[in-house]
Amino acid sequence: MTRSTTRDAELRERAAQVIPGGMYGHESTKWLPDEYPQFFSRASGARIWDIDDNEYIDFMCAFGPNLLGYNDATIEAAAERQRRLGDTLTGPSAAMVELAERFVALVSHADWAMFCKNGSDATSMALMVARAHTGRSKIIMARGTYHGSHTWNTPLKAGITPEDRANLIYCDYNDPQSLQDAAAQAGGDLAGIFATAFRHEVFRDQALPDPEYAATARRICDETGALLVVDDVRAGFRIARDCSWSVVSVQPDLSCWGKMIGNGYPISALLGSDKARAAAQKIFVTGSFWFSAVPMAAGCATLDHIRDSDYLERMVRVGTVLRDRLQQQAASHGYTLRQTGPVQMPQILFEEDPDFRRGFCWTAEAVKRGVYLHPFHNMFVCAAHTEDDVRRTLEATDAAFEALRNREPTLGPVEKLAAFAEMR
Numbered sequence: 001m002t003r004s005t006t007r008d009a010e011l012r013e014r015a016a017q018v019i020p021g022g023m024y025g026h027e028s029t030k031w032l033p034d035e036y037p038q039f040f041s042r043a044s045g046a047r048i049w050d051i052d053d054n055e056y057i058d059f060m061c062a063f064g065p066n067l068l069g070y071n072d073a074t075i076e077a078a079a080e081r082q083r084r085l086g087d088t089l090t091g092p093s094a095a096m097v098e099l100a101e102r103f104v105a106l107v108s109h110a111d112w113a114m115f116c117k118n119g120s121d122a123t124s125m126a127l128m129v130a131r132a133h134t135g136r137s138k139i140i141m142a143r144g145t146y147h148g149s150h151t152w153n154t155p156l157k158a159g160i161t162p163e164d165r166a167n168l169i170y171c172d173y174n175d176p177q178s179l180q181d182a183a184a185q186a187g188g189d190l191a192g193i194f195a196t197a198f199r200h201e202v203f204r205d206q207a208l209p210d211p212e213y214a215a216t217a218r219r220i221c222d223e224t225g226a227l228l229v230v231d232d233v234r235a236g237f238r239i240a241r242d243c244s245w246s247v248v249s250v251q252p253d254l255s256c257w258g259k260m261i262g263n264g265y266p267i268s269a270l271l272g273s274d275k276a277r278a279a280a281q282k283i284f285v286t287g288s289f290w291f292s293a294v295p296m297a298a299g300c301a302t303l304d305h306i307r308d309s310d311y312l313e314r315m316v317r318v319g320t321v322l323r324d325r326l327q328q329q330a331a332s333h334g335y336t337l338r339q340t341g342p343v344q345m346p347q348i349l350f351e352e353d354p355d356f357r358r359g360f361c362w363t364a365e366a367v368k369r370g371v372y373l374h375p376f377h378n379m380f381v382c383a384a385h386t387e388d389d390v391r392r393t394l395e396a397t398d399a400a401f402e403a404l405r406n407r408e409p410t411l412g413p414v415e416k417l418a419a420f421a422e423m424r
């Protein structure tokens with residue numbers, strides 16, 4: 001199997017001169033096996049092509065934004081129509097109101113919407129609304145959960161001060177007692193409780209929200225007047241055609257969205273109930289590109305598709321087949337996989353792999369064979385994945401298991417993960 005990596009290597013070298021570390025953030029391959037390409041050239045449906053034109057079935061979906069398929073014809077047509085009219089202007093277009101109307105119609109707790117660019121904008125805005133609403137400071141969130149890269153939540157310590165986190169109180173996800181303890185610690189100063197849609201941290205098994213935990217969060221907020229915030233930036237519309245906590249029958253006061261709401265176009269949103277409307281009006285938040293019309297037009301088309309199609313049921317079907325067959329395949333090679341989280345957002349870890357050496361080797365072997373998996377982050381199924389993609393994926397993973405078995409005696413600890421030690 002020969003795979004060219006020449007152009008990727010050349011770009012990495014050039015990037016190292018002009019971009020700190022050559023690449024940063026969640027799409028950096030510095031934490032991935034050497035076989036992963038850093039640079040890509042194009043995408044279509046569930047496929048991506050790296051800069052050397054190697055093709056992959058992509059189970060990362062741009063880390064979430066690709067919900068309906070890359071370059072989906074309907075979404076692209078809506079974006080193109082708006083692009084011909086204008087994008088970033090002196091004021092918003094009608095698409096802003098149309099998108100807010102669609103969100104309010106689709107997401108049952110929402111009475112209003114505000115738009116921004118990234119998930120981190122939406123979560124920081126939620127934090128401000130909760131404080132403006134209550135006049136209080138403290139925010140409860142689960143230990144280890146990711147709500148974005150702003151200073152109050154960025155996972156690494158470089159560049160932040162203790163003051164950035166002074167008003168955060170941590171609890172354990174899905175542990176109602178620790179939530180109550182955190183609320184007691186906040187005393188009369190609780191502004192809000194942040195909750196991820198489900199537990200989807202890197203390096204660990206995922207967990208769906210426990211109904212009692214969700215109900216406890218709601219009850220504490222009702223009793224104290226604090227606001228309940230569900231962070232749906234990663235899981236939005238992959239769990240439900242509503243806020244993800246609708247599956248445990250809990251309605252938040254605020255919900256944060258991003259990634260997939262424009263099927264890849266840059267837009268995020270904070271949704272809120274009437275209770276939080278006055279506070280949302282008080283805060284000053286904005287950005288040069290927040291009101292650009294093209295992503296909003298793409299968002300309208302994406303939400304229409306979400307409302308009208310069986311995209312979600314198809315993702316669940318494909319994800320279920322993938323999970324079942326992978327489990328059997330792993331067993332036939334003498335391995336046990338820990339597959340957790342919803343099937344449409346799979347986390348795949350190896351049993352007895354505390355330093356991730358097996359996962360690293362197996363995913364590297366899959367990448368070499370045209371299947372892009374992730375060794376420690378949850379993955380994403382999109383509506384363009386087909387059962388045929390799963391069949392091809394399984395051919396690659398079968399060979400990857402065999403290669404893992406052969407390489408097993410030579411594997412050592414994954415040194416690249418040292419930077420994550422403080423998170424794990």
Ligand code: PMP
Pocket residue numbers: 117118119120121123146147148149196231232233234235258259
């Ligand atoms: N919240 C959650 C749950 C996320 O997964 C992310 C991004 N991975 C964010 C917030 C931040 O979103 P963004 O990277 O678009 O700022």
